[in-house]
Amino acid sequence: MARAATTSDVFNALAEPRRREILMFLADAEKPVGEIVVALADGQPSVSKHLGVLRKVGLVRVRRVGRHRMYRANAVGIRPLYDFAKTFEKYWTHQLLRVKERAEEKEQRT
Amino acid sequence: MARAATTSDVFNALAEPRRREILMFLADAEKPVGEIVVALADGQPSVSKHLGVLRKVGLVRVRRVGRHRMYRANAVGIRPLYDFAKTFEKYWTHQLLRVKERAEEKEQRT
DNA sequence: GACATATATTCCTATATAGGAATATATTTT
DNA sequence: AAAATATATTCCTATATAGGAATATATGTC
Numbered sequence: 519m520a521r522a523a524t525t526s527d528v529f530n531a532l533a534e535p536r537r538r539e540i541l542m543f544l545a546d547a548e549k550p551v552g553e554i555v556v557a558l559a560d561g562q563p564s565v566s567k568h569l570g571v572l573r574k575v576g577l578v579r580v581r582r583v584g585r586h587r588m589y590r591a592n593a594v595g596i597r598p599l600y601d602f603a604k605t606f607e608k609y610w611t612h613q614l615l616r617v618k619e620r621a622e623e624k625e626q627r628t
Numbered sequence: 629m630a631r632a633a634t635t636s637d638v639f640n641a642l643a644e645p646r647r648r649e650i651l652m653f654l655a656d657a658e659k660p661v662g663e664i665v666v667a668l669a670d671g672q673p674s675v676s677k678h679l680g681v682l683r684k685v686g687l688v689r690v691r692r693v694g695r696h697r698m699y700r701a702n703a704v705g706i707r708p709l710y711d712f713a714k715t716f717e718k719y720w721t722h723q724l725l726r727v728k729e730r731a732e733e734k735e736q737r738t
Numbered sequence: 739g740a741c742a743t744a745t746a747t748t749c750c751t752a753t754a755t756a757g758g759a760a761t762a763t764a765t766t767t768t
Numbered sequence: 769a770a771a772a773t774a775t776a777t778t779c780c781t782a783t784a785t786a787g788g789a790a791t792a793t794a795t796g797t798c
Contacts, residue, residue, distance in 0.1 A: 519756050520783035521631065522644070533643040534632070534786085538712060545719060551745055564787070566746055585744050585795040593719030600713035602648060607710065609655060609703030629786050630753035644756085661775055674757070676776055695765040695774050 525574040528598050532577075536560065537568050541577060541591050548581065548590035635684045638708050642687075646670065647678050651687060651701050658691065658700035 524530045532538055536558070543549065543557055555565050569589055572578040577595040581588045634640045642648055646668070653659065653667055665675050679699055682688040687705040691698045 519758095519781090521634075521755050521785075523784065524631075524786095529639075529645075529648070530643045532712075533640045535639075536786095538639070542715065545716060552743095561788080562745070563747080563789085567786080570746080582795095587745065591716070591719070593716040593723055596713050596716045597720065599709060600717065602642075603706050603710035603713055605652065606655060606701070606703040606706045609701065610707060613703055629751090629788095631755075631785050633754060634756095646756095662773095671758080672775070673759085673777080677756080680776080692764095697775065 524571050528575050528577060528595060531571050531575045532596075532599065534568070534571075536564075537572055540565070540568055541572065541596075544578060544589055544591040545593070548588040550583075550586040550588055552586075554589070634681050638685050638687060638705060641681050641685045642706075642709065644678070644681075646674075647682055647687075650675070650678055651682065651706075654688060654699055654701040655703070658698040660693075660696040660698055662696075664699070 522530055524534065532541070539558055540554055543554060549557075551562065551565055551569065554560075554569075555562050558565065569578060569580075573580060575595065577592055578589050579592050581590075632640055634644065642651070649668055650664055653664060659667075661672065661675055661679065664670075664679075665672050668675065679688060679690075683690060685705065687702055688699050689702050691700075
């Protein structure tokens with residue numbers, strides 16, 4: 519079988535770097551497609567397609583304003599990713615702590 | 629062009645649900661392949677392949693013990709994902725706050 | 739209504755899978 | 769060294785892209 523569809527879930531949708539960039543660009547304020555195209559120096563059809571994927575998995579919302587479409591990030595959509603990653607937070611904290619301890623031990627010996 | 633290789637980065641590697649499950653299973657302690665196979669009720673070659681991908685992007689470490697290979701999660705490898713997701717934390721906090729406010733306003737009106 | 743602007747969609751293609759089956763490799767045991 | 773155990777790798781195939789080009793759709797303006 520092939521890989522799962524990018525539209526199937528948030529993880530797959532965000533596996534694409536361009537889509538992560540778009541989402542970060544839309545984090546603070548809503549923007550029309552044309553501005554994204556300029557900001558990311560990408561083609562218009564490409565951006566539209568990426569926005570389509572982000573919309574399907576609920577990571578962005580759209581609003582029509584005249585002939586523009588204003589897109590904005592739907593932050594809560596990222597929670598599945600955040601929650602998954604956060605599970606491991608304590609482990610790398612410990613890991614870094616051990617590195618620090620070893621560094622200090624080494625320091626002691628000098 | 630096709631999608632980026634799963635081995636290219638952490639985001640792509642973790643787009644696959646099975647790999648996320650494997651990583652969570654390896655979070656607390658190192659385990660031999662056979663145990664993962666049993667725990668996740670998957671085929672041995674399948675698990676081996678997934679472990680190969682996780683290893684290539686630095687999400688797991690291996691250690692040989694007799695004829696076993698002990699795998700463990702390398703938590704820090706998840707930081708790119710965590711950092712990305714964390715960027716949006718403040719937004720959904722605000723978003724939830726607004727939902728709460730609206731709910732309270734509504735409550736007031738009754 | 740003709741024209742311009744903004745965006746979405748369709749069509750095509752090369753490619754990187756993921757899964758299954760079969761096989762190869764490494765290590766221990768007898 | 770033969771057999772058994774544990775794991776990795778190879779081979780094959782169906783499929784879901786992502787990108788480019790061309791086109792369609794919707795809306796505003798003259």
